Amino acid sequence: MLEQNQRLSRSLLWRCQRAFYEQQGIEAWRQAHIPNFITSNPVISRAYAQVVLGWMRDWCAASRGETGRLAAPEPGQPFYLLELGAGTGRFAFHFLEAFRRLHARSQLRDVAFRYVMTDLSERNLEFWLSHPRLQPFLEEGLLDVARFDAERDEELVLRRAGTVLAPGTVANPIAVVANYFFDSLPQDAFTLRDGVLHECLVSVSSPRPGSEVEAKDFLERATVSFEDHEVRGACYGDAELDGILEDYRERLDDVTLLFPSGALRCLRRLQRLAGDRLLLLSGDKGHASEDELSDRSSGVSLVRHGGAFSLMVNYDAIGRYFRLRDGHVLRPIHRHASLHVGAFLLGQPPDGHGETELAYEEFIERSGPDDYSTLLKRMEQPFEGRTLEELLAVLRWSGWDSGVLMAAFSEWMDQAESASEPLRQEVCWAIQQVWETDYPLGGEEEDLAFHLGMLLYVMDRPAEALTFFDHSLRVGGLDPATYFNQGMCHLRLRQDALALECFEQALALDSGFTEAREIISQVQSPDWKGVDADEAPGEEPP
Incomplete structure (x- = not known):
């Protein structure tokens, strides 16, 4: 037992939380915690x-x-x-x-x-x-x-x-x-029953003795529990905070509520x-109103996010x-x-x-x-069967959010490849807006530049696709698939020598890259006549 029956805002949990954010920095978001x-x-x-x-x-x-x-x-x-x-x-x-x-x-x-x-x-x-x-x-x-x-x-x-x-x-x-932000600042918890105010005091224990509370995985291992204790007298010695709490005692019953003492200070x-x-x-x-607070009687809910909560x-x-x-x-x-969004003046x-x-x-x-978030969740599941016009409409509505495009990327590929030229031009413009709007964190699992290059490739825009593949190699690191895709773009541009260099780079990185080996053999063959958009071997980039 590391602490027992402690006021929540004074709990060691907050020290643990501060340590996590200070130590992890941007990695807390890169790793999706x-x-x-x-x-x-x-x-x-x-x-x-x-x-x-x-x-x-x-x-x-x-x-x-x-x-x-x-x-x-x-x-x-x-x-x-x-x-x-x-x-x-x-x-x-x-x-x-x-x-x-x-x-x-x-x-x-x-x-x-x-x-x-x-x-x-x-x-x-x-x-x-x-x-x-x-x-x-x-x-x-x-x-x-x-x-x-x-x-x-x-x-x-x-x-x-x-x-x-x-x-x-x-x-x-x-x-x-x-x-x-305020969800991660120290708060307190209270329960009201029959006009009597109880404070929900926290106890924290760890399965290992001598546990280091500032370790990044401490919260994942810790056991957190709450116990009600009747409040006698003023809770804070602060007229404003005690006044708000007293008002709740007079107006609410059979309720467990969080009190944002850290946020108010x-x-x-x-x-x-x-x-x-x-x-x-x-x-x-x-909870934005007294009515929403009145619906709560199930105790304190602490949501963990890796080493934070x-x-x-x-x-x-x-x-x-x-x-x-x-x-x-x-x-x-x-x-x-x-999402509740309030304005306070x-x-x-x-x-x-x-x-x-x-x-x-x-x-x-x-x-x-709030409406955007709610509707977007529904629209993302599933994207199958959406027309290109519908995909473009959702992307415009999102403000050119790269995450929205990536969530439906296979549909974009299918629809764009068979699209008319006017629609392809719309998609090209949308790609540029997405690229300019993106805010990379570095180390993302999904390489946006690579995927935008693929989308341009299937629309027969090899020169534009090369720009994104180049960026993918500079930022994301050397990758055989990216070199292969660059090679295919060079073939469409009738730049066979450059294409061979790219395919050889792909093989150097992955000796088992069969498609690269086969296309090298075809390009070096005396019968090679080049390719066009309709006849390119391996037209779909891997």
Whole structure:
């Protein structure tokens, strides 16, 4: 037994969690331990960009610069957009791609902004600073990074600019993005029965004595259990937190609820940083209302992700915290199926939050990330039998997400090979959009460049296919199948000598590569007359 009947927010589980993220860095996502697709795709990023732009319009509505266009409350100073727990950086990339276009075409184009990616792990910061997709934003000064410990830090130091963001130094309101973040901050758990509040205290044991709690596989081996203990007196000695908890005791019964004590303390520090002018956009699995909390009576559910874990987020408590400060809460009127996205507002722009509310209603509530995630799961199973027009429509709807294309890749191959020339041109354009939208982590199991090359090959675009096969070899490493495919492209381009070099490279890497050996023999034969798109031996790349 490593600990017994401990308050959940003080448990060694959180120390274990911090160690996992700090040690693993980006590997936590590369190895698929941590789910992130639902909060890191182009659709949710575009939706957030629209809401943030509306929020900036609200704050700039009363000010105009010399050009007559909108100006910031403090002209010459940027709006800071902070992302907490930015992880891979994929959300930031998609957000900045969308937001830069919207911003440049709006009345806000003279208003400066700077997006700041934050995380606990130094390894993640190093990954972002070297990622090729983020370099243009870093060089333009639209992006910076900072280490931020959400459990302790009061200020941030921007690595590129050297600027210190601290209470009293930030001139304009701050927007904060927190996706899949609050579920990993310390929380507490309580049960209400017959008007009596019980705290769910945690016990943690390990099958091995002297177990190292900071080992990356500790959580996979540990046994975690909870036991109810009646609460006597104030729980936190904090008027706001105790007040919210007391309100639950008076209004709910036969309920087990999580209480986001770590998130609320973090938000208190961010509120001071923002000078009480704050937008929080947060997406996660959680409970957004008192009615949703009332449905819970089955205890605490801890979800493990390799060496990390997560809990549901009590967004109702976060909303109560904002309302206690005369803030405003936006949430969908319907119950979410996959992802709850809430907007929480502090401070009052001159004419209110009309633009923010309109953008939230249009891009989050009506057809937002939750609906996208729910429908996409249904559409992916199965993709068989979809026409090329349908596949293109889904890909456009996804914002050219490479994962959507890869999920139906065999269908793309079948349909594209027999497609008309106008449709092939549409697919070629789509391939370019997917490539420009992709945010690679490095070390992925699926080589996107290789697959896009295959798709171009079956549409008789050998020159374009070669470009992607070249990239696959540079980034993914030497591979006999890629060399073979390059050889087939060179044959279609009547470049037999180059083709032979590629086939010989494939054989050098894999001496048992029968197709390569056979095609070399055919090309070197006196009877060889070359190939065209309809007669190429081994037309389907392996």
